Amino acid sequence: MTHDDSGQEPVSDFVAVIPAGGIGSRLWPLSQPHRPKFLIDLLGSGTTLIQDTVARLAPVAGETLVVTGERHAPAVAQQLPDLEASALLTEPSPRDSMAAIALAAAVIEHRHGERIMGSFAADHVIPDADAFRETVRTAIAAARTGKVVTIGIEPTGPSSAFGYIKAGAPLPEVPGVFQVEAFTEKPEEDTAARMLAAGGYTWNAGMFVVSTTVLLNHLATLQPTLEAGVREIAAAWDGPDRADVLTRVWPTLTKIAIDHAIAEPVAASGGVATLPGSFEWHDVGDFDSLAHLLEADASGTLASQRTAAVAAVDSESPVVIGGTKPVAVVGIDDAVIVETDEAILVTRRSVAQRVKDVRFP
Amino acid sequence: MTHDDSGQEPVSDFVAVIPAGGIGSRLWPLSQPHRPKFLIDLLGSGTTLIQDTVARLAPVAGETLVVTGERHAPAVAQQLPDLEASALLTEPSPRDSMAAIALAAAVIEHRHGERIMGSFAADHVIPDADAFRETVRTAIAAARTGKVVTIGIEPTGPSSAFGYIKAGAPLPEVPGVFQVEAFTEKPEEDTAARMLAAGGYTWNAGMFVVSTTVLLNHLATLQPTLEAGVREIAAAWDGPDRADVLTRVWPTLTKIAIDHAIAEPVAASGGVATLPGSFEWHDVGDFDSLAHLLEADASGTLASQRTAAVAAVDSESPVVIGGTKPVAVVGIDDAVIVETDEAILVTRRSVAQRVKDVRFP
Numbered sequence: 001m002t003h004d005d006s007g008q009e010p011v012s013d014f015v016a017v018i019p020a021g022g023i024g025s026r027l028w029p030l031s032q033p034h035r036p037k038f039l040i041d042l043l044g045s046g047t048t049l050i051q052d053t054v055a056r057l058a059p060v061a062g063e064t065l066v067v068t069g070e071r072h073a074p075a076v077a078q079q080l081p082d083l084e085a086s087a088l089l090t091e092p093s094p095r096d097s098m099a100a101i102a103l104a105a106a107v108i109e110h111r112h113g114e115r116i117m118g119s120f121a122a123d124h125v126i127p128d129a130d131a132f133r134e135t136v137r138t139a140i141a142a143a144r145t146g147k148v149v150t151i152g153i154e155p156t157g158p159s160s161a162f163g164y165i166k167a168g169a170p171l172p173e174v175p176g177v178f179q180v181e182a183f184t185e186k187p188e189e190d191t192a193a194r195m196l197a198a199g200g201y202t203w204n205a206g207m208f209v210v211s212t213t214v215l216l217n218h219l220a221t222l223q224p225t226l227e228a229g230v231r232e233i234a235a236a237w238d239g240p241d242r243a244d245v246l247t248r249v250w251p252t253l254t255k256i257a258i259d260h261a262i263a264e265p266v267a268a269s270g271g272v273a274t275l276p277g278s279f280e281w282h283d284v285g286d287f288d289s290l291a292h293l294l295e296a297d298a299s300g301t302l303a304s305q306r307t308a309a310v311a312a313v314d315s316e317s318p319v320v321i322g323g324t325k326p327v328a329v330v331g332i333d334d335a336v337i338v339e340t341d342e343a344i345l346v347t348r349r350s351v352a353q354r355v356k357d358v359r360f361p
Numbered sequence: 362m363t364h365d366d367s368g369q370e371p372v373s374d375f376v377a378v379i380p381a382g383g384i385g386s387r388l389w390p391l392s393q394p395h396r397p398k399f400l401i402d403l404l405g406s407g408t409t410l411i412q413d414t415v416a417r418l419a420p421v422a423g424e425t426l427v428v429t430g431e432r433h434a435p436a437v438a439q440q441l442p443d444l445e446a447s448a449l450l451t452e453p454s455p456r457d458s459m460a461a462i463a464l465a466a467a468v469i470e471h472r473h474g475e476r477i478m479g480s481f482a483a484d485h486v487i488p489d490a491d492a493f494r495e496t497v498r499t500a501i502a503a504a505r506t507g508k509v510v511t512i513g514i515e516p517t518g519p520s521s522a523f524g525y526i527k528a529g530a531p532l533p534e535v536p537g538v539f540q541v542e543a544f545t546e547k548p549e550e551d552t553a554a555r556m557l558a559a560g561g562y563t564w565n566a567g568m569f570v571v572s573t574t575v576l577l578n579h580l581a582t583l584q585p586t587l588e589a590g591v592r593e594i595a596a597a598w599d600g601p602d603r604a605d606v607l608t609r610v611w612p613t614l615t616k617i618a619i620d621h622a623i624a625e626p627v628a629a630s631g632g633v634a635t636l637p638g639s640f641e642w643h644d645v646g647d648f649d650s651l652a653h654l655l656e657a658d659a660s661g662t663l664a665s666q667r668t669a670a671v672a673a674v675d676s677e678s679p680v681v682i683g684g685t686k687p688v689a690v691v692g693i694d695d696a697v698i699v700e701t702d703e704a705i706l707v708t709r710r711s712v713a714q715r716v717k718d719v720r721f722p
Contacts, residue, residue: 028689299722309721314712326704328389328719331712332693337705343687344698346707351675351692358689360670361660 006130008060014140015115015212016061017104019097020050020068020076020122025356026286029343030321038122039075042284043293044304044321050122051079057120060133065089065108066122067100086238092250097206098261099253102219102226105212106234116143118209119258124283125293131279138275139209142177147273148218148266149209150180152202153281158192161285162203163259166195171273180272183264202276205283208258215262218271223261229253287336287352291319306339319349367491369421375501376476376573377422378465380458381411381429381437381483386717387647390704391682399483400436403645404654405665405682411483412440418481421494426450426469427483428461447599453611458567459622460614463580463587466573467595477504479570480619485644486654492640499636500570503538508634509579509627510570511541513563514642519553522646523564524620527556532634541633544625563637566644569619576623579632584622590614648697648713652680667700680710 024030024037031037038050047055054064065087068076073090077083089104101119108115118136126132135151142149152165168181183204187195195201219227229249236245254261266272284290294302301310302319309326312318316333323339334349347355385391385398392398399411408416415425426448429437434451438444450465462480469476479497487493496512503510513526529542544565548556556562580588590610597606615622627633645651655663662671663680670687673679677694684700695710708716 311719311721313715313718323705325700326721328704328706328708328716328721330706330708330715330719332696332707332709335693335707337707339686339705343689344684344700344705345689345691346693346696346698347689347691348693354674354691355689357674358672358691360672360687360689 006134008137010058010060010062011116011137011140012062013115014061014063015104015108015117016054016057016064017101017108017117017119018050018053018057018064018066018122019100019104019119020066020072021094021097021100022121022123024123024285026353027284027290028355028358029340029345030338032342034071036072036123037284039072039079041305042123042290043125048079049125050076053120053122053124054080054083056126056129056132057118057136059129060136061118063087065104067091067104068122069094089237092246095250095253096255097258098219098223098226098256099230099250101208101258102215102230103233105215106230107237109212109216110231110234110237114211114213116140116209117212117215118143118207120207121205124205124281126279126281128279132277135275135277135279136209138174138176139207142171142174142273142275143209143211143214145171145173145273146211146214146271147171148214148262148271149177149273149275150204150263151207151209151277152274153205154276154278155192155196155201155203158189158196159203160186160189160192161283162186162205164192164195164201165204165274167200167202167274167276174273177273177275179270180263180267180274183259183267202274204259205277205281206258207277208263218262218266222265223254223256225252226254226256226261285353286355287319287321287338287347288349290321291317291336291349294319367495369498371419371421371423372477372498372501373423374476375422375424376465376469376478377415377418377425378462378469378478378480379411379414379418379425379427379483380461380465380480381427381433382455382458382461383482383484385484385646387714388645388651389716389719390701390706391699393703395432396436397433397484398645400433400440402666403484403651404486409440410486411437414481414483414485415441415444417487417490417493418479418497420490421497422479424448426465428452428465429483430455450598453607456611456614457616458619459580459584459587459617460591460611462569462619463576463591464594466576466580467591468598470573470577471592471595471598475572475574477501477570478573478576479568481568482566485566485642487640487642489640493638496636496638496640497570499535499537500568503532503535503634503636504570504572504575506532506534506634507572507575507632508532509575509623509632510538510634510636511565511624512568512570512638513635514566514638516553516557516562516564519550519557520564521547521550521553522644523547523566525553525556525562526565526635528561528563528635528637535634538634538636540631541624541628541635544620544628563635565620565624566638566642567619568638569624579623579627583626584615584617586613587615587617587622646714647716648680648682648699648708649710651682652678652697652710655680
């Protein structure tokens with residue numbers, strides 16, 4: 001059992017659930033369908049994002065489950081050698097976040113009875129793990145009151161890349177936690193700016209902490225087929241019929257995001273609480289975001305995962321990732337050059353979002 | 362003996378001299394000190410520029426000499442297997458164009474007596490070889506009148522990259538040939554525009570056709586030490602003392618360009634004639650010039666010396682040269698991406714001149 005730097009024990013009835021999905025197509029060619037973002041050492045730190053995520057949660061969690069697709073299960077198992085086989089839940093096909101999280105909830109409850117679970121994406125970057133865990137501990141306390149608790153991210157700007165959480169009245173039982181008034185879809189930038197000016201909004205990073213029983217009860221009301229389906233699968237999960245039941249039931253589960261299935265409707269009836277995360281957080285959705293996390297050398301070059309030299313002529317702050325040859329950039333500011341074994345990408349930070357549109361003839 | 366497509370015989374007393382020097386530093390990393398421009402297959406045609414140059418001159422020349430530096434002599438010999446060893450004049454060190462051309466003149470005259478020689482750079486691109494040779498034949502006729510004859514290139518725009526030749530009165534003996542009034546240094550672009558508007562100006566591409574005796578006589582007057590030096594070296598060239606004489610005399614030769622040593626002063630006294638080349642000509646000094654010679658595919662991509670795919674997102678007409686991996690360009694118009702075994706260059710056509718400033722830390 002890992003101890004927190006803060007000296008606190010893990011929360012024994014808290015289960016960290018890590019849905020490991022999504023390609024990260026704006027980070028091509030680093031991330032690709034066969035090598036999604038969570039499986040790569042995006043920061044060149046020596047560990048992959050899913051390894052970082054598991055390590056970040058271990059000191060606060062009594063148990064950790066990873067939910068991933070069949071294609072990536074072997075790589076996940078290889079990257080997480082300490083993860084027991086029973087802690088890796090493999091989906092036969094992607095059926096969106098609600099099915100993945102509900103499956104985890106049902107398996108946990110079938111194995112142990114009620115637990116507090118927390119769902120955290122496998123590919124986010126959170127440099128201060130202690131601050132993150134402090135927030136998680138408060139979220140766990142709030143979840144014990146029966147709320148679905150979501151951790152909001154303090155906006156650093158009027159981003160149109162995230163949905164927003166609108167906080168309302170304080171939750172009397174747990175200081176620093178608030179009722180959620182509403183979730184909003186990803187807004188236009190000017191709408192986002194008005195929201196930030198109004199105050200009380202945080203980014204929705206998809207971090208949910210909730211009792212398994214509370215979650216499954218909400219699901220029974222709002223998505224009864226899905227709830228019955230995951231309970232049937234969970235009952236068979238640790239026995240000889242898992243494959244048969246999965247084959248029969250999994251494809252029937254409704255494809256829906258947890259935000260639409262649970263968070264939004266339950267918030268409307270006052271059942272969701274939120275607390276702002278008091279930690280630095282990065283989605284690292286594209287090469288511009290990634291560049292913000294790299295350290296410039298004396299010449300302003302941001303290089304990662306390479307040792308060969310970079311020369312810049314009339315080119316501010318080139319970003320060069322991967323590759324084994326010297327690279328020269330002439331007359332392009334904020335150039336981004338990425339080389340993997342498979343391909344070379346050349347772009348600029350300001351248009352890095354469009355990398356997702358790359359299609360080869 | 363090669364015959365011209367025109368059916369004309371080579372001119373038996375005409376010796377083509379090809380000074381093979383210059384790195385082409387704006388074409389890095391294709392061209393580099395160890396692999397200068399004239400040694401590379403710049404157009405991806407399957408032949409190098411010096412091979413093209415020799416092949417272009419063979420049908421008009423009774424003999425061909427190549428003058429190059431020690432470092433590149435083995436590669437030149439390897440690329441030109443039909444060139445006899447005696448036709449490769451190797452300079453111990455670079456001493457500018459006058460020494461190289463004067464050495465060739467002196468060696469020719471010592472071997473054969475007076476000949477007409479024509480000096481043509483090893484790294485220019487001239488797609489229509491027949492038209493080129495027609496011009497050379499006229500230049501040879503003009504050189505027989507005792508003139509130093511320079512072939513001017515019809516300007517395609519007010520370039521500041523070339524010196525200009527100002528034509529004067531027609532030469533009575535040879536139709537289409539004119540007295541040279543003056544040579545001008547590379548002008549500013551607005552000066553060049555005024556010159557083009559005035560008319561009578563061509564680009565100086567360094568193509569000189571002249572009797573060896575006429576050239577050496579001018580040299581005896583204008584650069585007597587140089588003339589005496591190359592005559593001494595030429596007398597020893599085909600004997601046992603070549604190395605000794607070269608070691609002693611070569612380093613004493615004045616470093617000067619043929620333009621300053623001969624063309625400008627002789628023009629001032631009426632001894633230079635010119636004719637406009639009626640052929641397409643390219644110096645191919647940088648990647649923008651090179652891109653003009655590449656053919657775009659259906660998507661507008663200009664690819665050369667590679668087979669892997671190119672994907673462009675919001676990027677007009679990328680130029681991709683060399684390399685073995687798929688390349689994607691996102692949000693950069695007129696991008697230039699060049700990969701060799703040694704390095705990768707990323708630039709844009711409009712700033713491609715600055716490639717010469719690349720320095721690695």
